[in-house]
Amino acid sequence: MTMPDGRAWLLILGLLAASGPARAGETRPTALLLDGLFIYVHQAYVGVSALAPLLERLGYRAAVDTHLMTRTAREEPVLLVGHSMGGATALKRAREMVEAGKPAPVVITIDAAFGSPPCPVPRCVNYYSPGFPKVEGAENIDAWQAGAFMANHALLATHPAVQRLVLERARALIEERAVSQAVAPNAPLSAPVPTPRPTAAGR
Structure with missing residues (x-):
């Protein structure tokens, strides 16, 4: 079994430290990012938590956790993003809400x-890769056909094509909320989707 290297652990710990409860007066909508089991065992795995700074640029308050939700059990996000077991937890948390x-x-x-x-x-x-199940009641999209061809399960969440798809949905949601609330969004409506940077893990 391999464990994340020192840099990966620093990133993981930094993201977790930044995901405390929303402060009083916080007006940004919350995006909750839930990583899966491989955060413990895959070399340099980061997962959907890598999207946190990009979602912040879109105007979200990003909270990150593992599928266990030990730090974020009280979060009431407008957007839930989960990978693998984090995806299962995201669906359960949505049901609870x-x-x-x-x-x-x-x-x-x-x-x-x-x-x-x-x-x-x-x-x-x-977004699913071959061999993984579709979610009943969801819009199921083949990630390989959507641009992440041959990306394996552990690295699918960090593939730039998948990250961009998630960010496009996230931007559409925050723009929709801004219009429905008749207030200016935290990021300009014309702001482009942040470009995910390819990494060794996400190529």
């Missing part, structure tokens, strides 16, 4: 784990 009478979040899963529950909200997107 709806059952508690909270506004339904948008859920984006990447290779949601086997046994994941069906989509409990009006809008779910699941």
Whole structure:
């Protein structure tokens, strides 16, 4: 079993440290990013938490955690993004929010784990690679056909093509919220989607 190298651990710990509860007066919508099991075992794996700074540039408050949600159990995000077991947890958290009478979040899963529950909200997107299940009730998109050809499960969430697809959905959501609330968004509506930087893990 290999573990993340020192730089990867510093990034992971930094992201987790930055994902405390929302401060009083925080007006940005929250995006909750949930990594999967491979955060513990794959060399230099970061996962969907790598999207945190890019989502911040779009106007979100980004909170990151693992699929266990030990730090973010009280978060009520407008956007939930999860990879693998993090995807299964994202779907479960969305269901909990709806059952508690909270506004339904948008859920984006990447290779949601086997046994994941069906989509409990009006809008779910699941990007999947061959061999991984579709999510019942979600818009299921073949990630390989969408630009991440031959990306394996552990690295799918860090592939630039998949990251861009997620960011495009995230931008559309924040623009939609700005229009519906009749207020200016935190990022200009004309702002481009941040470009994910290819990494050795995401090529």
